[in-house]
Amino acid sequence: MSKAPARSAAKKLPAVTIVIEWENAIDVEDKWTAAAMSALEREIASVAPRMAAKPRITYLYDTNAVEPGIIERTLEAVAPRLKDLADLEILPTDGLTYYKLKNFGISRAKTELSIMLDSDAAPQPGWLENLIKPFSDPEMMAVGGFTVLGADDFLSKTFALSWIFDLRSEREKTVKREKIHANNCAVRTDFFRENPFPDLPAFKKQCGFWLRDLSARGYQYTRTADAMTVHAPHPGYSFLVWRAWTMGLDRDYQAFQTATKSRLGRFAFAFKFFGGKVGKSWWRIWRNGDEVGLPVWQRPAAMLVSLGFYGIGLAGELGSAVARSFEPLPPPKPKAEARAKPASRKTVAA
Template sequence: MADDIPQLPPVTIVIEWENAIDVADEWTRKAMVALQDELGRVRFVEKPRILYLFDETKVPAGTVETVLEAVAPRMRELADVEIVPTPGLTYYKLKNFGVSRSRTGITLMLDSDAAPQPGWLEHLLAPFADPETMAVGGFTVLGTTDFLSRTMALSWVFNLPHQKAKTKRRSKIHVNNCAVRTDFFQSHPFPDLPAFKKQCVFWLRGVLAEGHKYVRTADATAIHAPHPGPRFLAWRAWTGGMDSDFLGFQTGSRSRAGRLAYAFRYFGRKTLRAWRNTVRHGGKVGLPKWQYPAAMLVSLTYYLVTLAGQLYSVFTKDWEPLPALYTGQPQGAV
């Protein structure tokens, strides 16, 4: 019955088109269809606004429109859709830019290759009933289709689909699936950092350090595209290693010896976690037992490349300390 359909407050949904450049088209299409279906399950106080943002120097004009018309033609009936070219903005800058253009009280962030699952909107917005809640993080899992994607689901930073209870306990935010109070975020955007993918880590540290409320909900689930092949994984491992050194410098030790020790601890911790997940949970993602040794070898290789990137960073990069708000460290820490 119509009365049973949840009625939700006005929202803006910001979606970058950066990830769509790398992943297989099927995942971008699945994400669009899933969002269209989710919009059709709920009612809004007023029509939601969707901003698709793309780097006009990398994505040909008309690309997003073509995909939208082909796979999700009802999207424009369900929401006010704007497709906005941006001049060379990358992932986090696209998110900041999108929220800066939002005119609703709450803004949601979703990746172009992340497919929201039924109930996503309702569960992501529910915590905002508490006026002290400034940000809400959903639960993102990697999609799995083959040996490599199953291996990386077991090895990656995301929890597995059956680990909702564990997810709720983690003070993490993945900006492929989250929501913020717009005015709060406009005054607290993601910091501009030399790291590739650590802006959200330090942003959340700053939010919590200032005493603002953040809620993690595992019921707002999105399925993210798997990594698109070995070459991409090698690049991601290398950049991840440099990011880890940046994190270690800011939150651990600022000496090269301390950063070196952090690199090996990180390698050991991540590799053991991946191996433990493979042995304990491989079957839950469809990985046959006879493939466990190969999966463990792949995860070891991935984190060896990460270690190489981290060691390269330790000996070649001189980072600048971030404000103590983001790190929890006094500025003179070594």
Template sequence: MTTTDSTIPPVTFIIEWENAIDVEDEWAKKAMSSFQNELETNQHRMAAKPRIMYLYDDGAVQASTIQGVIDEVAPKLKDLATLEIVPAPGMTYYKLKNFGVSRTDTELVVMLDSDAGPQPGWLENLLKPFADPEIMAVGGFTVLGHEDLLSKTMALSWIFNLPSERTKTEKRKKIHANNCAFRTEFFRRNPFPDLPGAFKKQCGFWLRDIEARGYKYVRTADAMTVHAPHPGYKFLAWRAWTTGMDRDFQAFHTVTQSRLGRLGYSFKFFASKLSRSWSRILSKGDEVDLPVWQRPIAMALSFAYFFTALLGELSSAATRSFGPLPKTGNNEPPRAIAHGHG
């Protein structure tokens, strides 16, 4: 940072509106309201007025819809920051993030999902690690919101840790594009890769690559957001299938390119994830207020999710072929990718 530790340097917030289209409106509204609260808390520490870009596909949602939510739940945003609602036709999640950074000129850039609500202390703790000039990226701590049996089951089964698992979170080599920050110039030179054949693996491969090339990343559990739960059974079934397809893509590039090996790995992934899920449902159900009598039902739901993911992974392993990973980082070919970050 070029400013004192108590001052927040110039920063731009990149917020996609793709997720807000899928989840129930109340979660997007909660997220926006808590984001406004964080900016208001920190406004006197800002070295410059921050910039906020809400990015959206104008083929899927209208700017007036986003403006309406802002007017309803976060009307102070326009005074706290330079607020922009920017169309990005046809762009999906990671492309929206890259596009936002390409339009940014501040020292730091923060990525936040439209359905991820920052908790008190989020902004300060997310940016604090940049006091070390060698840190290029910081990952926050995202937990899954919950309100009913299905969402409680997924809070215990999903890739996100629970609030009690802060230490485990910081040790995991992961970055989630829903809650992270970067030195802007660094990310502009090293954007999320375009990975044909993958739905949600770009951030994982991005982290592998930059660490393999010697750049420093840190994760902090003190920068917490609460992410909206999955919007219903139909959406979750689709998400399970794409999870399996993505896992096979990752297996091809990090474990084995053998079709038979990929098929075998599918069962290993299924067993490990189901075991983790069932263990957490039984031992940590109280943390999400899951009654004991509902835990067998939660285990059945978890089985259905990971079995669907298994079918997706088997289908991908049996039918899909992949080329080499694209070049990244100023067209430098990525070095060998280490295992164990997935």
């Protein structure tokens, strides 16, 4: 009987802070935000008996873009138990956008571990425990989860097959990719507070450059396919046009910082990316269409939509290569001497 308390204590999960921005929720259909909140409530309820303390959940929003009270009303309608299961905080900010909201939320965290979750990403069973499990290694600084795109109509099915997120069937591929997405990841709070997402002239590349810096400095991170979320799809064709254009601008910035400083080289980088993405998306549309319920007769149209999306991105990237100039990023800061152990990238089995 004396061993039972020890076994029980060993199963306790550490206290965490979950930071959720309310920027994505502005654009997507309400049903996806509601599904995300409901799923989070179910996930917290399932692990609550094993938590060392109630998790703190912080919703952050920009007062210039979000109607006051909308988060409270949505929670009351779709996840009323969340306020009892967690220490819930709904915090207004003045003008902060996606990555700055993440940085600000974690800067206020009091727990050893912090989790980033998007307002339109629905955690699946086992998400929280599997996302924080790798931190049993004291050298682990960050853990990335597995995000798939929700799909319920022609457009969303097309982009589930064409977008950057892997399919459910691609779990093994996911854990081998050296990427981390700010919509579903966990970090050591103190480390991230000292090393937040950088402020870059890019729309959606901060997490990629952050991970590149972390890896170059020898810190450990990993990905796990067992911490899965279902992310809302892109909300309509007009949004996709804008998203494709911004993707092109971001890709050109990435080309300059990671591949080539010459404008001609940036042109070549743009065409290489375009060809690779179109080829990959067309292959997945034909080979994996059944996985997301895309009928065969709709696949040629899906291929055309994908071609158009990446074509707009190509135009944005080429335009940026012609018109924009950048300054090189400074080299990564040296790794702290206190963590001088040789680094290796560990992967959690799928």
